[in-house]
Amino acid sequence: MAATAVVRVCESINCTKEAKLQCPTCIKLGIEGSFFCEQECFKGSWKEHKQVHKKERMKINMKAQNEAAVSFNPWPGYVFSGPLRPFPKSTLRVVPEDIEKPDYADHPEGYPASEMEIRGSTQIKVLNKDEIEGLRTACKYGREVLDVAAAMIRPGVTTDDIDEAVHNACIERKCYPSPLNYRGFPKSCCTSVNEVICHGIPDKRPLEEGDIVNGKFMSVPVRACGKK
Numbered sequence: 001m002a003a004t005a006v007v008r009v010c011e012s013i014n015c016t017k018e019a020k021l022q023c024p025t026c027i028k029l030g031i032e033g034s035f036f037c038e039q040e041c042f043k044g045s046w047k048e049h050k051q052v053h054k055k056e057r058m059k060i061n062m063k064a065q066n067e068a069a070v071s072f073n074p075w076p077g078y079v080f081s082g083p084l085r086p087f088p089k090s091t092l093r094v095v096p097e098d099i100e101k102p103d104y105a106d107h108p109e110g111y112p113a114s115e116m117e118i119r120g121s122t123q124i125k126v127l128n129k130d131e132i133e134g135l136r137t138a139c140k141y142g143r144e145v146l147d148v149a150a151a152m153i154r155p156g157v158t159t160d161d162i163d164e165a166v167h168n169a170c171i172e173r174k175c176y177p178s179p180l181n182y183r184g185f186p187k188s189c190c191t192s193v194n195e196v197i198c199h200g201i202p203d204k205r206p207l208e209e210g211d212i213v214n215g216k217f218m219s220v221p222v223r224a225c226g227k228k
Helices: 024-029 039-044 045-072 113-117 130-153 159-172
Strands: 175-177 190-193 213-216 219-221
Touching: 024 045, 039 045, 045 213, 130 175, 130 213, 159 175, 159 190
Parallel strands: none
Antiparallel strands: 175 219, 190 213
């Protein structure tokens, strides 16, 4: 008995013509289907269709990252109580020299000398006009950068991606991301996934649907806080 030929319909919206042309990018990415009747239909559907490629590349990237993380375990003797695992981290991000830095920024152990000088003090400092304006600027930048971080949160994005966005947003505003190197903290913001740890270090783990993400960040603009 002769095999029955498969008749495919064009995937372009509102087109019911027979389709014989397949998207070359979909073939390369291993995506099944994606047939179109002619080039014009394919071009007309490109804006919507390219989202299929974006989603597939994200899946491929997540799979590669997950496979790379399987062998990564900085605490081989630790018994995990849940499915969340540590992932590799990116290298330390650099702050340009023209941005004023807190005293711990270049300290080998991130020691906050000025903070420790007033530790235990019962004196409440009254800020002058310039210092109050600097504090307003710090709060404004902090809110803006937190909004940048929040806009990044979605499945497939890593907390390291969020950290990079936060770092770059700080640089654009000519301010120092205060978590960076504070007592050796290696990133520009803190991210905690699913309430597992407080002040978590951003890494290469892709966020998943249903994850709860907490982020903490403070900015230190030039002259914002007087003695930092």
